[in-house]
Amino acid sequence: MEPLPEHLEHDGLVLRRWTEADAALVGDLVAANIEHLRPYMPWIEHEPLTIEARRALQRGWDEVWSAGGDVMLGVFEDGVPVGSSGLHRRIGEGGLEIGYWVHVDHLGKGIARRASSGLTSLAFTVPGIDRVEIHHDLTNVRSRRIPEQLGFHLIGRSKEPRTPQAPADTGVDLVWRMTRHAWLAR
Numbered sequence: 001m002e003p004l005p006e007h008l009e010h011d012g013l014v015l016r017r018w019t020e021a022d023a024a025l026v027g028d029l030v031a032a033n034i035e036h037l038r039p040y041m042p043w044i045e046h047e048p049l050t051i052e053a054r055r056a057l058q059r060g061w062d063e064v065w066s067a068g069g070d071v072m073l074g075v076f077e078d079g080v081p082v083g084s085s086g087l088h089r090r091i092g093e094g095g096l097e098i099g100y101w102v103h104v105d106h107l108g109k110g111i112a113r114r115a116s117s118g119l120t121s122l123a124f125t126v127p128g129i130d131r132v133e134i135h136h137d138l139t140n141v142r143s144r145r146i147p148e149q150l151g152f153h154l155i156g157r158s159k160e161p162r163t164p165q166a167p168a169d170t171g172v173d174l175v176w177r178m179t180r181h182a183w184l185a186r
């Protein structure tokens, strides 16, 4: 499979793929956001990683991306890293799921909405992709506003509840979907 796109400029934001060379930058970004991310991001319990562990993690992401898998992207505004986002192949053939988190000092500026809007358009440039989804925990009301604002359709709750993996996680996700047709027609 061709690698997913690794660069996007959209509505005042630059999104570019995180690479191993960004290990220190990502480390600082995560370190400044540990308590902000703890409620809903299960991976945060392993933070802060050592720089060696983060380099290894990022090398793993590089390999996955090179093989056509998920792309993990830094989100920058005016050259400042303000969050992290990604396109994930975990929702089956023909689909990509958007994931995001935003730096606690930059909330409420539409960063997640703008990044997700750009990523939705980008996803539909990928051959074979005809649906984009956003999944979030039932109680994550700030996250819910992103697909709502972008006109995604609420498909419903995830069929199989997950074991809750983070302190505020209920184990039940809401699933929002945008089709290629609806996005291009909006």
Ligand SMILES: CC(C)(COP(=O)(O)OP(=O)(O)OC[C@H]1O[C@@H](n2cnc3c(N)ncnc32)[C@H](O)[C@@H]1OP(=O)(O)O)[C@@H](O)C(=O)NCCC(=O)NCCS
Binding pocket: 036, 037, 040, 041, 100, 101, 102, 103, 106, 107, 108, 109, 110, 111, 112, 113, 114, 135, 136, 137, 140, 141, 142, 143, 145, 146, 149
């Ligand atoms: C969810 C998250 C990514 C939203 O990022 P953001 O860039 O602030 O979002 P946006 O500015 O695009 O706006 C989203 C909504 O949240 C609201 N919001 C954002 N920050 C807020 C704050 N500090 N207080 C109250 N509301 C806030 C916005 O006003 C907007 O709602 P509106 O459309 O009704 O005005 C961010 O809160 C975050 O990183 N949360 C922790 C990680 C997480 O939960 N990720 C998503 C997992 S599915």
